[in-house]
Amino acid sequence: MHIRLTAILLLMLGFSAAAQQKQNILFICIDDLRPDLGCYGNKEIHSPNIDSFAAKAAVFKRQYVVVPTCGASRAAMLTGFYPRMKEALSNDAMEKMIAGKPRGEKPETFVENLRRNGYYTVGIGKISHSADGYVYPYTAPRSNELELPNSWDEMLMDAGKWQTGWNAFFAYADGSNRQSRKGEVKPYEAGTGDDEAYPDGLTAALAVKKLKELAVKKQPFFLGVGFFKPHLPFNAPQKYWDMYDESRISLTPSPGIPANVNPASLHPSAEFKSYKAGEEKPSLNGPVSGAYARKLRHAYYSSVSYIDAQVGKLLAALKENGLDRNTIVVIWGDHGWHLGDDLVWGKHTIFEWSLRSALLIKTPGMQRGSDIERVVSSVDIYPTLMELCGVKTPVQTDGSSFVPLLASPQTAWRDLAYSYFKQGITVRTPRYRLTKYFRKEEPTVELYDHETDPYENRNIAAEQPDLVKKLMKDWEKGNTGVFGK
Template structure:
């Protein structure tokens, strides 16, 4: 029996709460909706870091970001880190990456045997955070009110250029895998929508009427009513003194929803290609994203905080060999995906890890849905805008938030899903228990020193003359020596490239030829 193929699809900055199967009545995502209806859907899945690069590194390593030195968007992902594609390659998988993964450093594959495209973002230290600047000092040039205000239609953009290429390369590679019978494979396809800027072709905007766009559930609030982490982030986004107007909010959310529909079409095309290539019956499909987007909730935009719009992610797992749709309420996180997919590949419940991992396999939950009662999700933030390590622990119905040097927060997510009532003072025993769980394995003092040392090293290298700056960006290339007719019979090659094969042909040659 063949091992299952794995198609791993990622979006970028797609909040779980923006999707119809997580309760948003406006967003149109029929392909994802249909996939969810036949899959295991995790209702409380979280990223391990609400920022692009550390979230992705943590997912691939199955380890929390600070354990692998992923402190911000310009931290090197160490080449010696065992990753999901390395573990799957050991099981005979052909490992393929197409699209964004935001690898930083000279290793631009991290276990993927193939990269179909370059990355959309740089691989150097140019985006290093700087805690020495002090509190309320960082302002993001790419995430601010102008980004919200500029939302609307476009015919082409950098992100459209990128995602169209990612889709084309992914579809082509799936057909090539079918024609060459290259199995098992692990293919990760990672798009950059609906990451801002919020812009999309008008035909996607036309799927929605402006008046039907729902406004945030929780409105804007004064800075003095916010927790310290929220104050830091609002300042860094330039939203501490002026927030978005209702018209700006509605237009930005309209565009974001249209971008989600665009990604939904991309997912539909991949799933259709799986079917046409003959892989659908033996391919596990996983859909998720790196983190979410606040999208105007609480007057906040983008990510970097632990509120659910920012930190909760969609997670769909479809196993065609055990077709049992179910909804799973138990908290999980991205570090669980490495052991989950390795178990699917090996059939082993406890394979030998090269080094300890922080996740646990979700295969039993996908198979039965029976809760374990001990599950939790842990997320960190140590990047720009803050001046000390911050983290979140979701355990059962409680969410605990730690902000270094400032008061803790505690929310009852069942009674208060909008996270408006801090019950830290009302539930001191719960607060103490969750804080103890965090601090028993996560040392904020030590992490602070590690972050500052890392920033100092990278700032030094980044300050060198341009000629001395490292260049690590991946350059994708195409080998055309076997794609089209070069030597030999044109007819034989054309027959070989036809899919599905014509009756009476085998291995690209006509019978009797």
């Protein structure tokens, strides 16, 4: 019955039985992209290319990542597993769990699974944690050790004048980077020059070239393209800054620490403050000035608009090469980001600001877009893509395929997403977020009602003990033991 239903759904999504095994995948990873896009309701942002794509795609309005830090978030998405060991919570999760390990002794990424099933796999830029897919320290020359050794037929990067992927990741337009300038840099820059004055423009150009090559290859492909921005530093060419009137950019609706919350649930924005030339230093003791907050949000928005333009180049190349008729396209942000929300500038919390990110998917047969309000997790992406491509997974992942939601958003679905960080586990339901921390600082339990408090400004756990007890049953299902039982 399930096989028959899947076949019907795939036909509804534009897949013929003969072509089902031959769908290509273009997977676009965007670093630190919270759902600040026009298609997600942000009326201030300029994101015309992604918004145009969204008009014919499924836009997941409630997609949550598993871990709010780059490497661990991508590890969970690529392998389909929640963290069960502390290594899975760190940025070097894939380096520790996958790099240098023989097959059978490590988690397998869905890219590796596609490759074993006949796909030609290419990665460009940051797909795993490493900026160019290779394992080496920030200030060292690039090594020859792949972070995901069995996933790629080709792992590519044009680092330009910055020479290595990590230098390019923290790039400034003059060819310097955060490391070479010993952190004495601002957390933003309006650069001179065109799109290729920064590394993401080079990545887009390389991806456009590769799409042309893949179009004549007699083999289905997976092309992963990882853009750096809007990760810090918020650098973009001047023309993207010019799209905004800084004085009209709104400030956060969450200007302080949420009520009944211990500051231990947040953090003092250490990553942000590593950009030492910033005009002001954030603190949990009080906000930065409104003028500086607008400057930083302006910088973030400009970086998003810059990446939107690069995404537009890829989508145009897909169509120009006739690949749009046979390619699944995914746009995914690896986690959210606090833009001064709750006094934080950064990710690394298990609040909505840090966990909710963009996810858009278009199959070749989609002609109209849809907003999907169901709660999904990034671990669901692996089984979903495998089902769309007719490829079996070698193991049972923690995720579930949401192919039925693509055809009918009202289909029965579990509507739960689990996330892990800061000695805490949180579960998101359609209405609530319940969080429990394994720590001494009280309170250790937080409950937010998104129907009455969409920005999580008040922890109501102490006021709703019966509701906490009820929701704790769902929370327990996500307790993998990573912090203890």
